[in-house]
Amino acid sequence: ASTAATSVSISGDISSQLHGGYSHPLARSWQAERQLTKSMLIYPVFITDRPDDEELIASLPGQKRVGLNKLVPLLTPLVAKGLKSVMLFGVPLAPTAKDALGTAADDPNGPVIQGIRIIRKAFPRLFINTDVCLCEYTSHGHCGILHEDGSLNNQLSVDRISDVAMAYAEAGAHCVAPSDMNDGRIRAIKLKLIEAGIAHRVLLMSYSAKFSGCLYGPFREAAGSVPSFGDRRCYQLPPGGRGLARRAITRDIGEGADVIMVKPASQYLDIISDAKDIGKDMPVAAYQVSGEYAMICAAAKAGVFDRKTMAFESTEGILRAGANIVISYFTPEFLDWLET
Ligand code: PBG
Numbered sequence: 001a002s003t004a005a006t007s008v009s010i011s012g013d014i015s016s017q018l019h020g021g022y023s024h025p026l027a028r029s030w031q032a033e034r035q036l037t038k039s040m041l042i043y044p045v046f047i048t049d050r051p052d053d054e055e056l057i058a059s060l061p062g063q064k065r066v067g068l069n070k071l072v073p074l075l076t077p078l079v080a081k082g083l084k085s086v087m088l089f090g091v092p093l094a095p096t097a098k099d100a101l102g103t104a105a106d107d108p109n110g111p112v113i114q115g116i117r118i119i120r121k122a123f124p125r126l127f128i129n130t131d132v133c134l135c136e137y138t139s140h141g142h143c144g145i146l147h148e149d150g151s152l153n154n155q156l157s158v159d160r161i162s163d164v165a166m167a168y169a170e171a172g173a174h175c176v177a178p179s180d181m182n183d184g185r186i187r188a189i190k191l192k193l194i195e196a197g198i199a200h201r202v203l204l205m206s207y208s209a210k211f212s213g214c215l216y217g218p219f220r221e222a223a224g225s226v227p228s229f230g231d232r233r234c235y236q237l238p239p240g241g242r243g244l245a246r247r248a249i250t251r252d253i254g255e256g257a258d259v260i261m262v263k264p265a266s267q268y269l270d271i272i273s274d275a276k277d278i279g280k281d282m283p284v285a286a287y288q289v290s291g292e293y294a295m296i297c298a299a300a301k302a303g304v305f306d307r308k309t310m311a312f313e314s315t316e317g318i319l320r321a322g323a324n325i326v327i328s329y330f331t332p333e334f335l336d337w338l339e340t
Pocket residue numbers: 131133135143179180215216217218219220288289290291
């Protein structure tokens with residue numbers, strides 16, 4: 001009581017004074033555990049089977065689908081600005097391209113395998129992630145091979161998905177990232193990588209906690225992967241399933257995943273935090289998916305907020321929750337906005 005009486009200039013508790021700690025922009029940047037840098041960003045790239053294609057994707061403002069001949073022109077300015085990593089998606093448009101087994105997924109002349117070869121040659125330092133799934137290539141649009149009743153045949157799907165992953169890895173992908181959600185695919189892929197003697201040079205990123213819902217709509221339009229019947233709720237996680245997500249993450253780490261992913265991102269920040277907690281010793285990736293991106297574009301266009309401010313705010317939320325890697329359609333813009 002006597003000290004308080006002599007400190008005439010201090011009216012309240014000293015610990016209540018916080019503003020001095022973040023009055024300068026540099027001091028504000030010190031408040032974040034993780035700063036967004038260019039090396040954290042992965043840019044999704046859609047490659048069609050029509051070599052000269054270059055068309056804007058209506059559902060994803062500003063994003064393009066390109067053919068193999070337009071891949072280098074698309075990436076050259078981005079690599080010059082510091083792009084470090086891409087995630088490749090194949091978009092087969094030929095009328096005969098789809099069948100019940102998703103045969104086109106690992107066509108050696110198809111867009112993904114040829115895309116890997118072109119990128120490796122043109123940009124030797126660019127890290128190539130490949131989304132591994134069948135839904136873009138199956139006639140029914142589901143993420144695997146089906147039983148007669150329309151449900152996923154897990155064993156056949158895992159065999160096929162792991163073959164596709166091997167084909168991408170052998171073509172030179174640095175990372176294979178299965179997004180299909182079949183049980184046991186991480187183990188199957190890891191075993192095949194080991195058997196082929198390439199496990200030491202291929203990163204296995206699992207879409208571990210991938211939730212079902214409406215946020216993949218713009219992507220499915222872009223990739224032509226809307227299921228022809230039913231939905232994906234029997235293999236993608238139910239939105240309320242936090243415990244299920246934790247079990248899937250734990251399982252995939254046990255099966256040999258090198259990186260675990262949570263998707264969508266902003267609606268599942270608690271899951272990103274859980275992933276970081278469960279996978280303490282590994283990088284956690286978060287995918288800010290097509291619907292999240294399209295929502296921000298639409299709201300910015302409607303004048304609800306500033307596009308750049310929300311791109312940062314949403315991404316910083318994803319980092320704060322625990323992500324080390326962000327797969328983002330804003331990547332080209334961040335390359336302009338970020339210094340490092
Ligand atoms: C393929 C796949 C999807 C996405 C990534 N890989 C679509 C889906 O599962 O329906 C979604 C990406 C996005 O929405 O941006 N399985």
